[in-house]
Amino acid sequence: MTEPNTTAPMIRLAAVDKFFGPLHVLKQITLDVPRGQVVVVLGPSGSGKSTLCRAINRLEPIDAGRIEVDGSPLPAEGKDLARLRAEVGMVFQSFNLFAHKTILENVTLAPVKVRKLPVAQARKTALELLERVGIANQADKYPAQLSGGQQQRAAIARALAMRPKVMLFDEPTSALDPEMVQEVLDVMTALAADGMTMLVVTHEMGFARKAAHRVIFMSDGEVVEDSTPSEFFTAPKSGRAKDFLGKILTH
Numbered sequence: 001m002t003e004p005n006t007t008a009p010m011i012r013l014a015a016v017d018k019f020f021g022p023l024h025v026l027k028q029i030t031l032d033v034p035r036g037q038v039v040v041v042l043g044p045s046g047s048g049k050s051t052l053c054r055a056i057n058r059l060e061p062i063d064a065g066r067i068e069v070d071g072s073p074l075p076a077e078g079k080d081l082a083r084l085r086a087e088v089g090m091v092f093q094s095f096n097l098f099a100h101k102t103i104l105e106n107v108t109l110a111p112v113k114v115r116k117l118p119v120a121q122a123r124k125t126a127l128e129l130l131e132r133v134g135i136a137n138q139a140d141k142y143p144a145q146l147s148g149g150q151q152q153r154a155a156i157a158r159a160l161a162m163r164p165k166v167m168l169f170d171e172p173t174s175a176l177d178p179e180m181v182q183e184v185l186d187v188m189t190a191l192a193a194d195g196m197t198m199l200v201v202t203h204e205m206g207f208a209r210k211a212a213h214r215v216i217f218m219s220d221g222e223v224v225e226d227s228t229p230s231e232f233f234t235a236p237k238s239g240r241a242k243d244f245l246g247k248i249l250t251h
């Protein structure tokens with residue numbers, strides 16, 4: 001086992017490029033996220049936010065540059081890739097729960113299969129996590145029997161069951177009915193307060209203002225602004241960020 005590298009940033013991207021055919025989607029992205037930091041990624045549609053998240057979880061290969069998590073370069077394949085996926089939890093817009101498994105089984109499955117935890121221990125931890133996200137009383141139900149907000153909280157518990165070092169959220173509330181958005185944001189805010197390193201792509205400006213340490217604004221594959229939420233929302237520097245905020249805040 002490698003010793004944790006406590007001096008390295010939890011996430012490091014150095015001059016990362018990503019192309020989809022002729023489309024240059026990530027352009028020389030350089031970014032350090034210290035441990036415990038909560039970074040909200042904002043930007044117009046198509047600016048590369050999802051691709052950035054997916055690259056950090058190795059769901060998308062990159063074409064140039066380097067990505068490290070906790071001081072280790074991202075593995076290309078094999079066992080190390082499974083380790084990376086365990087260390088970097090990801091929550092998507094769609095909840096991606098296994099439909100034919102109960103909520104408890106959904107949260108228990110990977111810890112048993114990948115972390116090789118004994119079933120009893122995995123179930124105990126899963127129930128604690130379901131308690132933490134407020135749905136322990138739904139443990140024996142199937143995903144379709146839960147509301148969207150409850151399903152997303154189950155997806156967060158499932159990611160946490162792998163004891164990730166980092167959590168990536170890609171528009172976790174975009175598919176939810178408005179009345180369920182806050183319950184998911186509350187779980188994310190609590191996780192942030194607990195010191196989890198988080199990268200969050202969201203259009204929820206309230207979350208960005210309240211829970212983020214840092215806002216990154218992307219446009220056309222570039223990081224155009226990198227500032228505190230209060231700087232970003234009160235005095236954005238670039239015309240592109242001003243336009244974006246103008247559109248979002250008048251909606």
Ligand SMILES: Nc1ncnc2c1ncn2[C@@H]1O[C@H](COP(=O)(O)OP(=O)(O)OP(=O)(O)O)[C@@H](O)[C@H]1O
Pocket residue numbers: 020023025043044045046047048049050051052
């Ligand atoms: N698998 C793919 N193949 C080809 N092009 C892709 C693929 N995935 C994304 N793209 C393109 O890459 C660009 C960046 O997409 P990405 O999803 O990262 O943007 P985004 O900022 O997350 O957008 P949104 O807010 O709409 O989700 C877009 O032009 C998109 O059409």
